Amino acid sequence: xxxxxxxxxxxxxxxxxxxxxxxxxxxxxxxxxxxxxxxxxxxxxxxxxxxxxxxxxxxxxxxxxxxxxxxxxxxxxxxxxxxxxxxxxxxxxxxxxxxxxxxxxxxxxxxxxxxxxxxxxxxxxxxxxxxxxxxxxxxxxxxxxxxxxxxxxxxxxxxxxxxxxxxxxxxxxxxxxxxxxxxxxxxxxxxxxxxxxxxxxxxxxxxxxxxxxxxxxxxxxxxxxxxxxxxxxxxxxxxxxxxxxxxxxxxxxxxxxxxxxxxxxxxxxxxxxxxxxxxxxxxxxxxxxxxxxxxxxxxxxxxxxxxxxxxxxxxxxxxxxxxxxxxxxxxxxxxxxxxxxxxxxxxxxxxxxxxxxxxxxxxxxxxxxxxxxxxxxxxxxxxxxxxxxxxxxxxxxxxxxxxxxxxxxxxxxxxxxxxxxxxxxxxxxxxxxxxxxxxxxxxxxxxxxxxxxxxxxxxxxxxxxxxxxxxxxxxxxxxxxxxxxxxxxxxxxxxxxxxxxxxxxxxxxxxxxxxxxxxxxxxxxxxxxxxxxxxxxxxxxxxxxxxxxxxxxxxxxxxxxxxxxxxxxxxxxxxxxxxxxxxxxxxxxxxxxxxxxxxxxxxxxxxxxxxxxxxxxxxxxxxxxxxxxxxxxxxxxxxxxxxxxxxxxxxxxxxxxxxxxxxxxxxxxxxxxx
Amino acid sequence: xxxxxxxxxxxxxxxxxxxxxxxxxxxxxxxxxxxxxxxxxxxxxxxxxxxxxxxxxxxxxxxxxxxxxxxxxxx
Numbered sequence: 001x002x003x004x005x006x007x008x009x010x011x012x013x014x015x016x017x018x019x020x021x022x023x024x025x026x027x028x029x030x031x032x033x034x035x036x037x038x039x040x041x042x043x044x045x046x047x048x049x050x051x052x053x054x055x056x057x058x059x060x061x062x063x064x065x066x067x068x069x070x071x072x073x074x075x076x077x078x079x080x081x082x083x084x085x086x087x088x089x090x091x092x093x094x095x096x097x098x099x100x101x102x103x104x105x106x107x108x109x110x111x112x113x114x115x116x117x118x119x120x121x122x123x124x125x126x127x128x129x130x131x132x133x134x135x136x137x138x139x140x141x142x143x144x145x146x147x148x149x150x151x152x153x154x155x156x157x158x159x160x161x162x163x164x165x166x167x168x169x170x171x172x173x174x175x176x177x178x179x180x181x182x183x184x185x186x187x188x189x190x191x192x193x194x195x196x197x198x199x200x201x202x203x204x205x206x207x208x209x210x211x212x213x214x215x216x217x218x219x220x221x222x223x224x225x226x227x228x229x230x231x232x233x234x235x236x237x238x239x240x241x242x243x244x245x246x247x248x249x250x251x252x253x254x255x256x257x258x259x260x261x262x263x264x265x266x267x268x269x270x271x272x273x274x275x276x277x278x279x280x281x282x283x284x285x286x287x288x289x290x291x292x293x294x295x296x297x298x299x300x301x302x303x304x305x306x307x308x309x310x311x312x313x314x315x316x317x318x319x320x321x322x323x324x325x326x327x328x329x330x331x332x333x334x335x336x337x338x339x340x341x342x343x344x345x346x347x348x349x350x351x352x353x354x355x356x357x358x359x360x361x362x363x364x365x366x367x368x369x370x371x372x373x374x375x376x377x378x379x380x381x382x383x384x385x386x387x388x389x390x391x392x393x394x395x396x397x398x399x400x401x402x403x404x405x406x407x408x409x410x411x412x413x414x415x416x417x418x419x420x421x422x423x424x425x426x427x428x429x430x431x432x433x434x435x436x437x438x439x440x441x442x443x444x445x446x447x448x449x450x451x452x453x454x455x456x457x458x459x460x461x462x463x464x465x466x467x468x469x470x471x472x473x474x475x476x477x478x479x480x481x482x483x484x485x486x487x488x489x490x491x492x493x494x495x496x497x498x499x500x501x502x503x504x505x506x507x508x509x510x511x512x513x514x515x516x517x518x519x520x521x522x523x524x525x526x527x528x529x530x531x532x533x534x535x536x537x538x539x540x541x542x543x544x545x546x547x548x549x550x551x552x553x554x555x556x557x558x559x560x561x562x563x564x565x566x567x568x569x570x571x572x573x574x575x576x577x578x579x580x581x582x583x584x585x586x587x588x589x590x591x592x593x594x595x596x597x598x599x600x601x602x603x604x605x606x607x608x609x610x611x612x613x614x615x616x617x618x619x620x621x622x623x624x625x626x627x628x629x630x631x632x633x634x635x636x637x638x639x640x641x642x643x644x645x646x647x648x649x650x651x652x653x654x655x656x657x658x659x660x661x662x663x664x665x666x667x668x669x670x671x672x673x674x
Numbered sequence: 675x676x677x678x679x680x681x682x683x684x685x686x687x688x689x690x691x692x693x694x695x696x697x698x699x700x701x702x703x704x705x706x707x708x709x710x711x712x713x714x715x716x717x718x719x720x721x722x723x724x725x726x727x728x729x730x731x732x733x734x735x736x737x738x739x740x741x742x743x744x745x746x747x748x749x
Contacts, residue, residue: 087713
């Protein structure tokens with residue numbers, strides 16, 4: 001019986017049942033959601049043992065399959081998309097597969113999505129181990145009129161391909177027979193990868209064979225069962241597990257030098273190049289194998305997806321998306337129409353008079369001020385949160401969810417990848433940047449998913465400086481919507497600051513350039529149910545977080561007002577805002593902004609509605625407030641993620657940069673006659 | 675009941691408990707309505723229980739199609 005041993009390998013032990021011969025171990029491998037567990041249950045019956053993979057919390061299920069007089073141990077591994085792992089579950093599956101102890105691998109794939117599944121099949125073929133492909137969900141593929149030439153696919157892959165329906169048991173006898181037949185016959189086809197990828201893999205494998213010893217004659221038995229080219233391909237893609245296994249069998253070889261030298265000869269990052277070429281090989285292999293059915297995408301959808309990711313076509317589309325989504329919908333509808341309606345009708349005409357009449361009976365002025373005063377929790381905190389911020393973030397999240405549901409964001413990541421590389425980031429940084437437009441605090445935490453420390457620090461600086469959060473963005477667009485020139489200046493200064501600081505920081509912080517590649521999910525029309533659910537959930541999360549903080553900020557301002565502490569802070573800020581030729585009240589707005597960015601934006605919105613600022617002052621204040629030091633929550637998150645020194649350094653840089661830029665902009669605009 | 679989520683960015687499915695390692699350091703852990711995809715790090719909103727039940731009710735009423743088919747979309 002095969003068991004998962006303490007060292008993570010599978011070993012063959014005594015036969016299971018008296019009178020039956022134990023043949024070996026079968027490993028079920030496949031992506032999540034392809035019916036792998038259903039197939040496992042069908043093959044093994046209801047007797048399965050589930051245990052954690054040694055040293056992890058990842059569960060691996062084991063059961064027994066019988067074919068005639070033979071029993072097989074079957075392992076159901078955690079789902080994975082590629083043998084290059086990104087999660088702990090995938091890492092466990094990779095280790096089990098690379099240990100080579102399974103006698104037959106069964107790759108379970110979704111017959112409806114062959115193109116997305118086949119790159120992993122090719123990786124398994126590369127291993128040179130006995131392999132059977134189980135085309136699961138064939139009934140659903142047939143319902144969608146997807147026709148698959150199974151014999152042709154089997155010939156091209158060089159392994160047996162068996163159509164099955166795990167939930168009904170269709171094709172399982174054929175699958176068992178195929179497993180029996182495959183034992184002892186490793187996959188013989190060597191997938192051909194173009195653009196130097198195949199040669200690069202061979203170069204590493206050949207170097208090992210000619211390194212003084214014949215590798216395959218000397219390696220440990222279980223590693224020898226895996227084709228060295230498969231390990232070479234993984235090591236080339238940056239997989240440490242494969243590199244360590246190669247180094248283990250060829251200790252005299254300078255593996256790092258060999259891999260780095262081979263990688264340097266490839267066009268582009270090896271991880272990307274290998275994944276791309278494998279995907280292309282899979283597409284070629286499927287040529288003539290699959291006839292499109294009703295559920296398949298039209299070719300023009302893929303074409304449209306590619307156009308969105310190319311600069312020449314993608315950038316104009318991005319401009320249109322931002323104009324319609326941010327300027328017209330969030331700015332004009334959300335921050336204009338909706339705020340006017342809620343604040344004007346609900347608060348000014350109904351709620352505020354009601355609150356004031358209720359608290360008119362409170363005899364103490366200082367206590368009345370806590371609720372309905374200048375910084376009152378009802379007249380300021382609640383009003384800002386409900387009447388100004390909520391409609392703005394609601395409109396923003398609706399726009400955001402529509403884009404998200406179409407699959408536009410991954411294309412945006414590819415579109416900006418080249419520009420981001422110039423500033424030391426990769427397209428992967430689009431994720432925290434995009435999330436930063438929702439909430440920069442949360443986005444700062446997401447920077448931990450970036451590959452290098454340098455990239456994480458760069459993204460943190462840029463999020464703190466030049467990425468406004470959703471409410472701030474919507475409110476500032478609303479403030480400047482009536483003056484397109486001012487909006488253009490604000491956008492130009494922000495984008496310019498982003499690029500300038502990114503370029504300079506990238507120069508000051510040396511490090512390896514970031515790499516990025518990802519599989520693009522298909523484009524689709526947004527589903528109203530999805531969009532509304534995501535919008536509601538994000539609004540709910542935001543409001544639950546923002547309301548207590550707004551109320552708390554009001555209380556703190558009230559305390560500061562009572563004790564005189566507020567006056568002291570404002571007396572420090574006032575000369576600074578005067579240097580920018582802004583009215584004294586703007587100091588309060590900047591103080592609001594330190595509590596929360598959106599709180600400050602709401603204060604600026606109110607000042608603009610009251611006509612207290614000229615166009616030049618509005619533009620300068622909007623630019624300075626956007627660049628201004630991150631809010632308290634973001635600052636604390638920076639301390640947590642990047643350390644206190646880095647957080648203080650970012651704040652120490654951002655604050656003078658913001659006010660310096662505002663001061664310079666004021667001079668430029670005044671000179672230009674604004 | 676623990677249900678599978680699909681990432682809004684990379685569209686890979688994941689279980690909410692897979693997201694925990696990346697959420698572990700967050701001060702809002704457990705009280706926010708967001709889970710982070712273990713594959714790409716993107717933050718995804720999770721429907722509150724009442725909304726999930728409502729969705730489930732509508733879903734049962736609709737044509738029963740699996741998640742992968744839905745991913746392909748109307749095109």
